[in-house]
Amino acid sequence: MTIRTDALDQLPVRTAVPELRRALETHGAAVLCAPPGTGKTTLVPLALAGLLRAGDRPRRVLVAEPRRIAARAAARRMAWLLGEEAGDRVGFTVRGERRVGRQTLIEVVTTGVLLQRLQRDQELAEVDAVMLDECHERHLDADTAAAFLLDIRATLRPELWLLAASATTDAAGWAKLLGRAGTTDTPHAERPADTRGGPGSGRMAADDSMADEPAKARGRGAVAGVAMGNDDSPGDASSAAAPGTIDTSPPSADGAAPIVTAAGISYTVDVVWAPPARAVRPAHGMRVDPVLLDHVAAVVRRALRERDGDVLCFLPGVGEIGRVAGQLGDAQALGAEVLRVHGRAPAAVQDAVLAGGAGQRRVVLATSVAESSLTVPGVRVVVDAGLAREPRTDHARGLSALATVRASRAATRQRAGRAGREAPGTVYRCWSEADDARLPRWPSPEITVADLAAFALQCACWGDPDATGLALLDPPPSGAMAAAREVLTAIGAVGEEGRVTGRGTRMARLGLHPRLARALIDGAREFGPRRAAEVVALLSEEPPREYGDDLAAAWRAVRRGGDAYAGRWRQEARRLAGALQSVEASAPDADDRRPSPPPLAAPAGSGMVGAAVAKRHAQRAADSSAPREAGSDDAVVGLIAALAFPERVARARGGNTLLMASGTGAELAAGSTLGEAAWLAIAVADRPVTAASARVRLAAVIDEDTARTAASALHSTTDEIGWAAERRDVVARRVERLGRIELRATPLTAPDPARIRAGLLEGLRREGLELLRWSADARTLRQRMAFAHRALGEPWPDVSNTGLLERAEEWLAGALGRARGRTDLERVDAGQALARLLPWASGDAARFDELVPERIEVPSGSRIRVDYAQQEPVLAVKLQELFGWQETPRIAGGRVPVVVHLLSPAGRPAAVTADLASFWREGYRSVRAELRGRYPKHPWPEDPTAAAPTRHTSARSRRS
Numbered sequence: 001m002t003i004r005t006d007a008l009d010q011l012p013v014r015t016a017v018p019e020l021r022r023a024l025e026t027h028g029a030a031v032l033c034a035p036p037g038t039g040k041t042t043l044v045p046l047a048l049a050g051l052l053r054a055g056d057r058p059r060r061v062l063v064a065e066p067r068r069i070a071a072r073a074a075a076r077r078m079a080w081l082l083g084e085e086a087g088d089r090v091g092f093t094v095r096g097e098r099r100v101g102r103q104t105l106i107e108v109v110t111t112g113v114l115l116q117r118l119q120r121d122q123e124l125a126e127v128d129a130v131m132l133d134e135c136h137e138r139h140l141d142a143d144t145a146a147a148f149l150l151d152i153r154a155t156l157r158p159e160l161w162l163l164a165a166s167a168t169t170d171a172a173g174w175a176k177l178l179g180r181a182g183t184t185d186t187p188h189a190e191r192p193a194d195t196r197g198g199p200g201s202g203r204m205a206a207d208d209s210m211a212d213e214p215a216k217a218r219g220r221g222a223v224a225g226v227a228m229g230n231d232d233s234p235g236d237a238s239s240a241a242a243p244g245t246i247d248t249s250p251p252s253a254d255g256a257a258p259i260v261t262a263a264g265i266s267y268t269v270d271v272v273w274a275p276p277a278r279a280v281r282p283a284h285g286m287r288v289d290p291v292l293l294d295h296v297a298a299v300v301r302r303a304l305r306e307r308d309g310d311v312l313c314f315l316p317g318v319g320e321i322g323r324v325a326g327q328l329g330d331a332q333a334l335g336a337e338v339l340r341v342h343g344r345a346p347a348a349v350q351d352a353v354l355a356g357g358a359g360q361r362r363v364v365l366a367t368s369v370a371e372s373s374l375t376v377p378g379v380r381v382v383v384d385a386g387l388a389r390e391p392r393t394d395h396a397r398g399l400s401a402l403a404t405v406r407a408s409r410a411a412t413r414q415r416a417g418r419a420g421r422e423a424p425g426t427v428y429r430c431w432s433e434a435d436d437a438r439l440p441r442w443p444s445p446e447i448t449v450a451d452l453a454a455f456a457l458q459c460a461c462w463g464d465p466d467a468t469g470l471a472l473l474d475p476p477p478s479g480a481m482a483a484a485r486e487v488l489t490a491i492g493a494v495g496e497e498g499r500v501t502g503r504g505t506r507m508a509r510l511g512l513h514p515r516l517a518r519a520l521i522d523g524a525r526e527f528g529p530r531r532a533a534e535v536v537a538l539l540s541e542e543p544p545r546e547y548g549d550d551l552a553a554a555w556r557a558v559r560r561g562g563d564a565y566a567g568r569w570r571q572e573a574r575r576l577a578g579a580l581q582s583v584e585a586s587a588p589d590a591d592d593r594r595p596s597p598p599p600l601a602a603p604a605g606s607g608m609v610g611a612a613v614a615k616r617h618a619q620r621a622a623d624s625s626a627p628r629e630a631g632s633d634d635a636v637v638g639l640i641a642a643l644a645f646p647e648r649v650a651r652a653r654g655g656n657t658l659l660m661a662s663g664t665g666a667e668l669a670a671g672s673t674l675g676e677a678a679w680l681a682i683a684v685a686d687r688p689v690t691a692a693s694a695r696v697r698l699a700a701v702i703d704e705d706t707a708r709t710a711a712s713a714l715h716s717t718t719d720e721i722g723w724a725a726e727r728r729d730v731v732a733r734r735v736e737r738l739g740r741i742e743l744r745a746t747p748l749t750a751p752d753p754a755r756i757r758a759g760l761l762e763g764l765r766r767e768g769l770e771l772l773r774w775s776a777d778a779r780t781l782r783q784r785m786a787f788a789h790r791a792l793g794e795p796w797p798d799v800s801n802t803g804l805l806e807r808a809e810e811w812l813a814g815a816l817g818r819a820r821g822r823t824d825l826e827r828v829d830a831g832q833a834l835a836r837l838l839p840w841a842s843g844d845a846a847r848f849d850e851l852v853p854e855r856i857e858v859p860s861g862s863r864i865r866v867d868y869a870q871q872e873p874v875l876a877v878k879l880q881e882l883f884g885w886q887e888t889p890r891i892a893g894g895r896v897p898v899v900v901h902l903l904s905p906a907g908r909p910a911a912v913t914a915d916l917a918s919f920w921r922e923g924y925r926s927v928r929a930e931l932r933g934r935y936p937k938h939p940w941p942e943d944p945t946a947a948a949p950t951r952h953t954s955a956r957s958r959r960s
Contacts, residue, residue, distance in 0.1 A: 002083045008052070011039025016262040017047045023258040024129070024161045028153065029178040030257050032165040035264030037375060037421045040165050041133055042077045048129050048161070049105045051082060051089060059128035063108045066139050067369050068094040075108040095511070096575055111141035116511060118148045119461055122156065129161035135174065136166035140446040144458055147470035150180055171259045173473055179255035180471045267420035274299050275432040283387055283404035285686055288320055292430070296385045297327035299428050300363055304336055307426050309380025310362040311336070314415050316387040316404050318342050321365045328363065336361040342369060375421045382419040382427040384412055390443060391450040408443045409436070445474045452476055453514050456484035457493055457500070461508050465498030490646070490713045491518040509583045510576070516540060519644035524580055527636050533576035535640040537569050542684055542698065550673055551637045551683055551700035638702035642681035642710030649707040650680045651741050657693065661714050661739025665693035677701040681710070707738060714739040719748060721755035723762040729822040730759040757816045760825060761808055769804060771825045778831030783868035784852045785834070791892040792851065795839035811836045851892055859885050859949035866898065876901040879910060879927070880939055883947040888916045905935040920945050
């Protein structure tokens with residue numbers, strides 16, 4: 001075995017290794033800023049393990065990578081540098097594959113595997129150093145692992161070396177975070193020992209191969225990975241010293257760890273701006289405009305014509321890779337072999353890409369997995385579509401999905417750097433230079449946008465359910481953590497105080513999202529480990545769209561299938577079945593041995609969520625008449641999907657629409673074979689930002705019994721007494737619900753009178769006072785009382801809508817006591833009820849008619865009604881009836897003059913005045929001149945103040 005020193009000597013990071021070793025020996029933690037291509041992933045672990053110099057003390061080193069492709073490639077590259085095969089002194093462990101031996105000193109793992117190992121062995125007793133590679137990507141698993149490692153170093157293993165390595169420009173943030181590892185004031189250090197792990201603490205023991213990249217285990221609700229790039233230039237690191245040096249000054253007041261930088265290989269990368277000629281619709285959800293993808297394919301062909309070398313093309317997802325590959329056509333016509341690299345690609349394909357071509361040009365279509373992996377040999381050209389996928393979670397509706405977003409400037413620089421790893425290169429950017437300036441600077445850290453159920457379970461197993469004592473660059477959003485706690489409580493993974501249950505420990509050991517772990521555990525009790533594992537494997541990675549939206553049909557198809565997806569599915573199903581057997585054998589759940597409550601009474605968080613399934617299983621076994629169809633494919637996938645996503649059980653409401661238990665509406669695609677089902681368990685759904693309903697992408701047919709079993713924690717029976725807006729009436733009924741789905745309702749024969757009264761009051765507030773019977777007299781009384789309040793103030797009450805509604809219980813007390821619904825309210829005489837608000841106690845009510853008279857007697861002897869509907873009181877009376885009246889009448893104790901509307905003999909307004917004396921002097925003559933010819937039979941004296949008032953014509957007045 002010969003070390004390839006010539007290859008090692010070409011790695012620029014070698015100049016920084018001495019300072020890096022001194023930093024770790026002095027401080028125990030450090031940050032390494034090294035651009036892509038410097039060898040940080042391969043040379044640094046070899047140096048830390050003491051494998052490059054004779055006489056160095058050997059150390060066991062764990063290297064954590066965010067992706068399996070990078071973990072396998074890094075291990076093989078290091079083994080090659082040592083002249084060995086992977087599995088000797090350098091090995092790797094990823095989900096489903098483990099190559100380590102007795103002599104292994106360096107083990108490369110994914111961050112998911114590292115998390116499982118930390119939960120099993122919180123001291124990492126056999127490990128001397130841990131290197132977190134590509135930590136700038138800010139995957140949630142990586143952030144969590146870093147926090148746990150800092151906790152271990154601060155409380156249990158102060159001698160453990162921690163190294164964060166990346167091309168990040170946030171060196172200061174990581175240095176400050178790692179600096180906490182050596183302090184004694186870390187919040188965890190103050191927690192009682194019984195929350196720190198050990199026997200009975202809930203810490204996990206698991207096969208490392210169970211865990212891996214979260215994007216593979218997202219299962220429509222689990223955490224999905226977000227690729228985050230950074231500037232390739234180490235000179236942009238705000239806190240970095242000169243390349244190959246270390247900041248040897250004492251730690252700052254905040255205890256920051258030292259920062260070591262390494263110089264990169266300075267190959268220039270030319271930028272070619274290649275925006276589409278046609279308008280492109282913005283990406284929406286998972287949808288990318290085909291116009292853009294066709295354009296990307298055209299740019300790839302252009303790059304092959306204009307530049308030498310292999311082409312690496314970045315696209316957001318597998319679907320887009322497939323479309324562009326189809327547009328490029330066959331290799332012979334293109335003049336290059338087309339390869340596809342993504343998280344779902346077989347390991348052999350991923351390894352072949354990193355091994356380089358055999359003389360033929362290659363076009364590598366890749367997702368973000370290629371942003372920061374090892375060098376892809378032969379690549380001189382990068383074509384960047386400018387898109388990325390990030391997780392988005394609608395916590396209110398329980399919907400999680402990946403969203404297509406514009407890639408950040410950091411990510412696009414990272415991608416461009418792939419073209420300059422071995423020689424000068426070129427990047428074709430499929431957007432304009434003006435658009436580039438509008439790109440976000442950084443992607444969002446996954447902890448701020450993702451579903452946090454898996455993270456919360458990890459924290460609960462660690463002994464810090466709220467994650468308040470963990471050292472994290474970004475704290476988890478409180479709302480997302482609360483939603484995660486609700487999920488974990490509902491499936492029995494944590495108790496009411498957030499402490500992990502035995503059931504939760506078993507879920508965490510499976511290396512699945514907690515929802516899928518719950519489905520696997522409870523589904524296995526019903527249908528056996530093999531069938532449960534097969535369905536959960538189907539939920540872990542969404543089947544290709546051509547499989548359709550029927551989960552049972554997809555299960556049958558994948559069992560027959562021979563495509564790449566079917567191969568991955570079989571491997572995952574076998575892994576899950578084995579993992580379940582291992583977990584059940586090593587850690588039986590005491591919670592499941594308690595007496596089982598009725599299926600629909602299982603309280604959330606009691607650890608009894610599996611009781612409904614257990615009772616169902618026992619009843620079926622005891623009842624020979626139970627239908628055998630319960631074990632059909634439809635029954636299996638239906639129950640398991642419902643167990644994983646109980647809030648997504650949905651009942652049809654006509655026209656391909658459904659209502660989920662969460663309260664969110666859902667729609668099936670036109671022509672879906674699921675359209676006739678009364679109930680569905682929705683496994684995959686997304687809701688566009690502007691849509692009111694979610695779109696169902698994958699679901700299984702279930703019945704009501706299955707829905708009740710799976711979503712037992714959402715079941716409730718309540719007495720509903722109150723105002724129903726849709727019925728516009730008070731309802732009093734006993735309602736059985738599954739979440740927001742109403743199962744059945746029965747009328748209450750003796751509803752609580754107080755709640756009926758409260759419902760009627762709510763109806764008045766919603767519908768308004770017009771629910772009551774307002775006669776003409778009642779409206780007049782309200783107008784008079786309103787005038788009294790305006791003119792006189794207290795103690796006269798406010799009878800506006802607001803005022804009356806605020807005092808409704810007072811003036812409607814009797815009516816509300818007798819009423820049972822809207823019909824009774826409509827019979828209430830509002831006038832009689834309103835009179836209760838008059839100030840009887842003070843005695844002022846006795847003067848009401850005097851202060852605010854309903855009628856005023858005029859000189860003719862008529863009693864004319866005063867109109868209080870306007871802001872000022874109005875007296876409308878024929879002009880002749882006021883002859884001899886010198887002054888305008890005043891009311892409200894003489895405070896307010898009445899506005900007099902003087903009417904013609906025909907009852908039409910002739911003049912308006914609030915000063916009769918002035919009208920007789922100045923206005924009467926013009927009115928007399930205009931009207932006496934039109935109404936000659938009526939008196940029009942020259943001096944109205946001296947004339948006799950009359951209601952009649954002149955002749956009749958003389959006769960009388």
